[in-house]
Amino acid sequence: MKTIQTDVLVCGGGCAGIAAALSSARNGAKTLLVERAGFSGGIITTVGLPYFDGLIDKPSGRFVVKGIALELLQKLGVAKEGAKHIDDLRPDLITKYWGSVYIPNVEEFKLLSDELILKHRDNLKVLYHSMACDVEVKAGRISAVTIANKDGLTRIEAKQIIDSTGDGDVAHWAGCPTIKSTPLMPLTMHFRIGNVVPVKETKDAAKKVLIEAHKEGRLPNFYGPGLIFAFAKDECYVHATRVPADATDAADFTRAEIQGRKDAWTIFNEWKTKVPGFENSYYIMSGPYIGVRDTRRIVGLNMLSLEDLQKTTRHDDAIATGCWFLDIHPPETTLDKPFTGSGFQPKPYDISYRTLIPQNVSNLLVAGRCHSASSEASASSRVTATAMALGEAAGVAAALAVKSNSEVGVFDGVKVREKLANQNAGPFSEV
Ligand SMILES: Cc1cc2nc3c(=O)[nH]c(=O)nc-3n(C[C@H](O)[C@H](O)[C@H](O)COP(=O)(O)OP(=O)(O)OC[C@H]3O[C@@H](n4cnc5c(N)ncnc54)[C@H](O)[C@@H]3O)c2cc1C
Known part of the structure; x- marks a missing residue:
């Protein structure tokens, strides 16, 4: 070597x-x-x-x-x-x-x-x-x-x-x-959505549809959600996915990465189809890695x-x-x-x-x-x-x-x- x-x-x-x-x-x-x-x-x-x-x-x-x-x-x-x-x-x-x-x-x-x-x-x-x-x-x-x-x-x-x-x-x-x-803090996949035109109802509606998606089993976990317009007025930077996992276990880390990606896309779809302000939005990117806190x-x-x-x-x-x-x-x-x-x-x-x-x-x-x-x-x-x-x-x-x-x-x-x-x-x- x-x-x-x-x-x-x-x-x-x-x-x-x-x-x-x-x-x-x-x-x-x-x-x-x-x-x-x-x-x-x-x-x-x-x-x-x-x-x-x-x-x-x-x-x-x-x-x-x-x-x-x-x-x-x-x-x-x-x-x-x-x-x-x-x-x-x-x-x-x-x-x-x-x-x-x-x-x-x-x-x-x-x-x-x-x-x-x-x-x-x-x-x-x-x-x-x-x-x-x-x-x-x-x-x-x-x-x-x-x-x-x-x-x-x-x-x-x-x-x-x-x-x-x-x-x-x-x-x-x-x-x-x-x-x-014990327990470990969960992992989070951050992602960004472009061409969002936030209106008065956006924040509350965004939360409401995630509660529904969670209750109906489409979204296993989430938090917030944090809709953050830090990078541009029409770009929503999302803090919301929450995946419990141990990132020092290779298989569990892989499962979390896949789950985080899926949950981020689910959130985007829910918002694009149901939340005022997201009608013409598009998914910019996630990650590239899921975030590990703990x-x-x-x-x-x-x-x-x-x-x-x-x-x-x-x-x-x-x-x-x-x-x-x-x-x-x-x-x-x-x-x-x-x-x-x-x-x-x-x-x-x-x-x-x-x-x-x-x-x-x-x-x-x-x-x-x-x-x-x-x-x-x-x-x-x-x-x-x-x-x-x-x-x-x-x-x-x-x-x-x-x-x-x-x-x-x-x-x-x-x-x-x-x-x-x-x-x-x-x-x-x-x-
Ligand atoms: C989802 C999330 C949200 C957070 N929000 C905030 C926030 O809002 N504000 C804030 O200040 N902090 C926040 N944190 C916490 C914080 O910023 C991190 O914990 C911080 O990154 C710690 O720095 P670090 O250098 O220890 O780890 P990291 O910044 O994660 O750096 C570790 C580096 O090591 C590399 N690496 C790992 N294993 C290996 C290896 N075996 N060989 C070579 N390279 C390797 C990784 O690729 C990575 O680049 C957040 C953390 C997460 C996960």
Whole structure:
């Protein structure tokens, strides 16, 4: 089998992974990013979701994440130079009710990621259409990760590894303990409908026909529905499908993808034939992948808990700040608001470096929604901007560990925090 050597390997180029790869390369480590899709961006580009939640503390309007997440928003024309408050964002791209900001075009995100990766080409290589699929572990270290792509199988020997697959794939295969929520949050296929002319009755009628379709067995599950006109006045971006599944089980994941696609088309057909405003509409696209909210999370050296959010626990080795509410999607049909439970809104809270460190393996960090957090806490820390902040921290830590001939699993999180502060990233929990 062919072997490639690198300082840092980043598995998964989603929200956390793109930030991890850029920050590792910028901090001087020879970095390889492998991503199963043909582009970076994860939820943004594989599912088509434009929101950067977790950036803004809703009550105060101030940013609790800066660094690469903010840089991306600046490069996409969403945030001003030096932005630090919701008022410094393009007003037409803010949803004040949620304390949320979104990008105007998810396709552009693919181009921006490519551009940034190529800009750092001396240190940063990318392999798209490449899936991490196995690991070799020797004496408590990952000695190689196997990837599968059009070259067949290739071994990657990396000094330090970042698992940003969303599912903790690498950690799981390396034997690190992981947990899953019970029940798992459901999957959602987002889709877009063009040439919609919304009228006063549209929203209520759209909900009514889905209730009927659900009762009559044509639509097994749905939520909301969310009819969002974010991209254009006549384009309806739909948040409504809900498919319970375990996306770490290949057969179940496939079933969910098929079900999500079918449900999205059913919703479109119901609306086109029965809802005022949809008469001349057409189905633009779904996905391209169904969205996965919740799978494995590592049981790390520290686990972010609901109590940490309630008491705003402080950590010397905080490397990121979370602020999103407890956004728990149940796996059954719900109307109007998508989440259940308290929807508790924490004050900006610290996330310890040790939530990225799995047990049993010394050269692996796990960043993004699969970092170490309880079910409740991860319902807050899983969102886009928070995942990017965790990825950026992991990239810094991996590069520093390589430079000092150390391992990420024993590296001092306080040093990671200091380095992040120098690059306008890291925790912004304190006002
Ligand atoms: C339907 C849905 C709606 C959501 N709504 C919002 C919202 O409105 N606002 C918000 O802020 N957040 C939202 N989220 C949550 C959030 O943005 C994600 O959880 C976020 O994507 C976490 O980032 P990540 O990098 O951990 O995972 P991802 O962004 O999913 O990235 C993981 C990447 O790894 C790749 N990958 C997976 N396995 C492998 C492998 N073995 N080898 C190589 N590559 C691999 C994937 O292709 C993907 O690109 C939503 C999530 C879902 C699913």
